Amino acid sequence: MQTSEGKAELNVSAEINSGEFLCIFGPSGAGKTTLLRILAGLVKPDFGRIVFGNTVWFDSEKQINLTPQERSVGLMFQDYALFPNMTVEKNIQFAQKQKDLNSVKNIMELFGLTSLCKRKPHQLSGGQKQRVALARALASNPGLLMLDEPLSAIDRDMRLVLQDEIQKVHLLLQPVSLMVSHDVQEILHLATSVLVIKNGKMIAKDHPDILFRESAEMNQLLHSPDLGNISSHSSEKPTFYDFIPTFK
Amino acid sequence: MEPEFYQTLLLTGKLATWTTILLLLIGFPVAYLLAYKRFFLKSLVEALISMPMVLPPTVLGFYMLVAYSPEYAFGHFMEQVFNRRLAFSFEGILLASVIFSLPFMVQPLQNGLMFIPSSLREASATLGKSNLTTFFRVIVPNMIPSIVTGVAMTFAHCIGEFGVVIMVGGNMPGETRVASIAIYDEVQALNYKTANRYSLVLFIISILLLTMIYSFNRKKKSFDYA
Numbered sequence: 332m333q334t335s336e337g338k339a340e341l342n343v344s345a346e347i348n349s350g351e352f353l354c355i356f357g358p359s360g361a362g363k364t365t366l367l368r369i370l371a372g373l374v375k376p377d378f379g380r381i382v383f384g385n386t387v388w389f390d391s392e393k394q395i396n397l398t399p400q401e402r403s404v405g406l407m408f409q410d411y412a413l414f415p416n417m418t419v420e421k422n423i424q425f426a427q428k429q430k431d432l433n434s435v436k437n438i439m440e441l442f443g444l445t446s447l448c449k450r451k452p453h454q455l456s457g458g459q460k461q462r463v464a465l466a467r468a469l470a471s472n473p474g475l476l477m478l479d480e481p482l483s484a485i486d487r488d489m490r491l492v493l494q495d496e497i498q499k500v501h502l503l504l505q506p507v508s509l510m511v512s513h514d515v516q517e518i519l520h521l522a523t524s525v526l527v528i529k530n531g532k533m534i535a536k537d538h539p540d541i542l543f544r545e546s547a548e549m550n551q552l553l554h555s556p557d558l559g560n561i562s563s564h565s566s567e568k569p570t571f572y573d574f575i576p577t578f579k
Numbered sequence: 580m581e582p583e584f585y586q587t588l589l590l591t592g593k594l595a596t597w598t599t600i601l602l603l604l605i606g607f608p609v610a611y612l613l614a615y616k617r618f619f620l621k622s623l624v625e626a627l628i629s630m631p632m633v634l635p636p637t638v639l640g641f642y643m644l645v646a647y648s649p650e651y652a653f654g655h656f657m658e659q660v661f662n663r664r665l666a667f668s669f670e671g672i673l674l675a676s677v678i679f680s681l682p683f684m685v686q687p688l689q690n691g692l693m694f695i696p697s698s699l700r701e702a703s704a705t706l707g708k709s710n711l712t713t714f715f716r717v718i719v720p721n722m723i724p725s726i727v728t729g730v731a732m733t734f735a736h737c738i739g740e741f742g743v744v745i746m747v748g749g750n751m752p753g754e755t756r757v758a759s760i761a762i763y764d765e766v767q768a769l770n771y772k773t774a775n776r777y778s779l780v781l782f783i784i785s786i787l788l789l790t791m792i793y794s795f796n797r798k799k800k801s802f803d804y805a
Contacts, residue, residue, distance in 0.1 A: 371701075371705050372704075372705075373701050373704070373705070398704070399701070399704040399705045399707075400704055400707045400708065400709065402705075404705050405705070405706075406701075406702070406705045408698045408701070408702060410696065410698055412696065412698035412699050412701070412702035414699060414702075414703075414717055414721070415721055416717075416720035416721050425703075425706065425708070425716070426706045426707075428707060467702075467706070471706055471707060
């Protein structure tokens, strides 16, 4: 992957269970966004395997590489990427595989967007854009929901409200959710597990309480050049999601 | 007013309209390649497309005239396959006009495509939409100012074309005599009144088109890629 300090290797291996809310945590340039882009099919890793349920999305050995269109993902971009030519309603409708106005209406009600349905993105506040982007990412009913620092550009009060909304949606629709975040409080509030990346390498995956309770150790680890191992608690639940991409 | 005046203006409009339509069809794929794809000798291709902006029109006209000659491959092909000679014909000036106006369409479209954040195309792809759907429903509607600029600049440039048309088409009423050539011809014949009428029409069309571009783009300036 390309970082501000030149090319670096991104090497991650993890399993994510059905219904899990995984936060990806790490310093800037660690490869968090690149990891989401690899999973979405927007960036092709050099080698590795990505398996979603029983479907192979990427396998470098078998030369399998599904396009983003063929993967069941909903990606919420850091800049929201709302279509400026479409209203809130049309942005959400665009995500649907088959036109279903009732479903659009329900999603807009769920996110409190009904009164904004005829507005265009440039007429919305940051928090409203975030809601529309999240609603749109969910409108195609994805198996894997990915959120790239969704709350980074929003003030603290609004962030707390939206954290609750994200949690509500996750519990309601039960997709596998991946969220990139720098905010420990946010991770503690939302995540069921945390994956820590530094310099393109996965250095820990565990429950947020376990990882952040020992914050001194985490802090030392994140700032140390020595990327030693942190003991990880392996899940005994059946594997729903498994990926081992490597990207140079 | 004499019918020849209207005939010349109609021919000028016909040439500009056809050039603009053809360039819109050709310009989009070319601009798309230049904006989004990397390929060998891309800089040379960009330079060739921009050449008409710096090259004297007579130079391009001269080479087009040579290419139209049945003694050379392209002219020979046209005569053998379509039984057509392009020199001093409307089709001939149309082809020359398309090549000469290429940068006026391609450059605004290329800039428009490059201005659209890649996250919009990527968002559309992750929502399961094909490249064609993304192009028509996301890309095109979000680059309307660039399309308007390309269309208006091409049309305005085309109605004022002189050098290429006179080299390739000459001055045949109803076939290749466009307004800019008629102005030159009338001035040579000391018919300043007719030359003024042609000039006034070209001046008004050009100022209207340019005002439309500036006005449209100013309205769209508040456009926010949210």
